Amino acid sequence: MMKRIVVGIKRVVDYNVRIRIKPDGSGVVLDGVKMSVNPFDEIALEEALRIKERGLAEEVIVATIGPPDCQSQLRTCLAMGADRAVHVLSDAPTEPLTTAHILLKLIEREQPFLVLLGKQAIDEDNGQTGQMLAALWQRPQATFASKIELAEGKAQVTREVDAGLEILEVDLPAVVTVDLRLNEPRYVKLPEIMKAKKKPLESLSLESLGVTPRAHLTTVRVAAPPQRQKGIRVDNAAALVAALKEKGLLPS
Amino acid sequence: MSASILIIAEHDGAALGIGTAKCVACAATVPQAEITIVVCASDASAVARQAAALQGVSRVLTVEHPIHAHPLAAAIAPQIAALAGPYTHVLGPSSTFGKDVMPRIAALLDTAQVSDIMAVEGPHRFRRPIYAGNAIVTVAVPEDTKVVGTVRTASFHAAAAGGTAPIEKVDAPVEPPQHTRFVSTSAATSDRPDLQTAARVISGGRALGSAEAFQMLYQLADKLGAAVGASRAAVDAGYAPNELQVGQTGKIIAPDLYVAVGISGAIQHLTGIKDARTIVAINKDPEAPIFEVADLGLVGDLFEIVPQIEQLL
Structure with a gap:
């Protein structure tokens, strides 16, 4: 059987955009805002491509769930080097648990030995999908990966944890969610963008996969965070130390 | 309606993590909450004593199994999912430990997770940051649904010691999978204060x-x-x-x-x-x-x- 890696990606507001909140508090303004591939997912794709380039995988499949506009992000991924793309159409955003159920259906179809995802999406900051997918799939998970080494039927994954670095060994297939320092994604060159237009991009409906999205959580309102009071400037180190002393912030 | 809250202890085998005391503080802001801490460990005794000493905790459960010598999400999640039945809420800290294990628990319980709870507005209503904290969303979980959540520890002061909750040992409800194995950890040792708790x-x-x-x-x-x-x-x-x-x-x-x-x-x-x-x-x-x-x-x-x-x- 073909050795496949499935990479899940999400279309999100570009990380350089300063978001605005809708005046009625119903959400964040998305109209006319630059959208990109979630940066963590780009790292996941880069890792999949490097694994393939080392001869340890034969096909990299990139998958996303979302409205028709997501095709543009899938094309970016194809231009980076993914072999084909699968687009599961959903006009409404899906909660992580539904996303995991959909990805599980794709896994059953594609039979990958490895699934790579970003550790979180920078819009909702949930950080759940990979772990939920691993649970539903009843397979190992290795989250926050900063290094992935593959051996026969196994992977050794270095994870960035609060205490430092942890190494886990997992049997394959497994789900690995990636952290920032795993790699630096490549730049896409123009000829590759042209070539990517000819690569296969398949669209699937939720019905055809047999998944009914469930919304467990309701958004009550979205608000701006409390702003900090404007501070003051001091002229030199002595003034700074004096100000800190006055505030009682230095050890006695 | 009262809330029955299960908190997953974070620990290194010897010391209870500060995140757990913060989860207790968060849970205590849910009206009429009864708080239980569960410790999964190879030897839970020292950690369980520290958990039992946190104010506001009603009970500490220990699940002992050699595989819990290290915090493997794939091993812990099924134990917690099997124990979670009677509880209205299952909480863990929003540390790398909690972020790793809690969504796996939520999926096994077939429910959503509320990540990074920064404030409790009601038993089923929470505030959390999105877009790197540039927006704060209030989310509601249906009343008949179990709440699984991670607690944004910076938003809560740790619960104080001084409690004396009973400790109960429970048999490991499931035999954990063997597909995930701990290899090593490289934690820098330092005499300096811990970044997460330093003043x-x-x-x-x-x-x-x-x-x-x-x-x-x-x-x-x-x-x-x-x-x-x-x-x-x-x-x-x-x-x-x-x-x-x-x-x-x-x-x-x-x-x-x-x-x-x-x-x-x-x-x-x-x-x-x-x-x-x-x-x-x-x-x-x-x-x-x-x-x-x-x-x-x-x-x-x-x-x-x-x-x-x-x-x-």
């Missing part, structure tokens, strides 16, 4: 320019009894190890004093320090965004200013 933190950014220059911050930190942190740029450049990273994808901290040295203040960094009581910024660029959130700002060359401060202390 004072000195952080360095890209402008430090080298790992050697970071030594200057360590010296100042030692004089201040402070922990040392770093921006993503500084960690990426290899000036500081990953466990020092502060920000959206690193640690979210709430010290009394945060001193940002040579950190420009990307929104991803600022989200990690929003709850600091006083923020000091030292940067040579007067337009650096860090000055927008700083209570005290000093424009100048950090290589001159930091040694001057050290001398003045």
Whole structure:
């Protein structure tokens, strides 16, 4: 059987955009805002491509769930080097648990030995999908990966944890969610963008996969965070130390 | 309606993590909450005693199994899912431990997770940050649904000790899978205060320019009894190890004093320090965004200013 890696990606507001909140508090303004591939997912794709380039995988499949506009992000991924793309159409955003159920259906179809995802999406900051997918799939998970080494039927994954670095060994297939320092994604060159237009991009409906999205959580309102009071400037180190002393912030 | 809340203890086999006491504090803000802590460990006795001593805790459960010598999500999640039946809420800290294990538990319970709870508005209503903290969303979980959540530890003061909850040993409800194995951990040992709990933190950014220059911050930190942190740029450049990273994808901290040295203040960094009581910024660029959130700002060359401060202390 073909050795496949499935990479899940999400279309999100570009990380350089300063978001605005809708005046009625119903959400964040998305109209006319630059959208990109979630940066963590780009790292996941880069890792999949490097694994393939080392001869340890034969096909990299990139998958996303979302409205028709997501095709543009899938094309970016194809231009980076993914072999084909699968687009599961959903006009409404899906909660992580539904996303995991959909990805599980794709896994059953594609039979990958490895699934790579970003550790979180920078819009909702949930950080759940990979772990939920691993649970539903009843397979190992290795989250926050900063290094992935593959051996026969196994992977050794270095994870960035609060205490430092942890190494886990997992049997394959497994789900690995990636952290920032795993790699630096490549730049896409123009000829590759042209070539990517000819690569296969398949669209699937939720019905055809047999998944009914469930919304467990309701958004009550979205608000701006409390702003900090404007501070003051001091002229030199002595003034700074004096100000800190006055505030009682230095050890006695 | 009363709430019955199960909290998953974070620990290293000997000491209970501070995140657990913060989860207790969060759970205590749910009206009429009865709080149970569960400790999964190979030998749970020491950790269970510390958990039982937290004020507001009604009961501590211990699940002992050799595989729990290390915190493997794939091994812990099925135990918790099997125990979770009677509880209305299952909570864990929003640390790398909690972020790893809680969604796996939520999926096994076939429910959603509320990540990074920063405030409780009701038993089924929570506030949480999105977009790196640039928006705060209030979410509601249906009343008949179990709440699974991670607690944004910087938003809560740790529950105090002084309680005496009973400890009950329960048989491991399931035989954990063997497909995930712990190999090793490289935790830097340090005499300095822990970044996540320190009252004072000195952080360095890209402008430090080298790992050697970071030594200057360590010296100042030692004089201040402070922990040392770093921006993503500084960690990426290899000036500081990953466990020092502060920000959206690193640690979210709430010290009394945060001193940002040579950190420009990307929104991803600022989200990690929003709850600091006083923020000091030292940067040579007067337009650096860090000055927008700083209570005290000093424009100048950090290589001159930091040694001057050290001398003045």
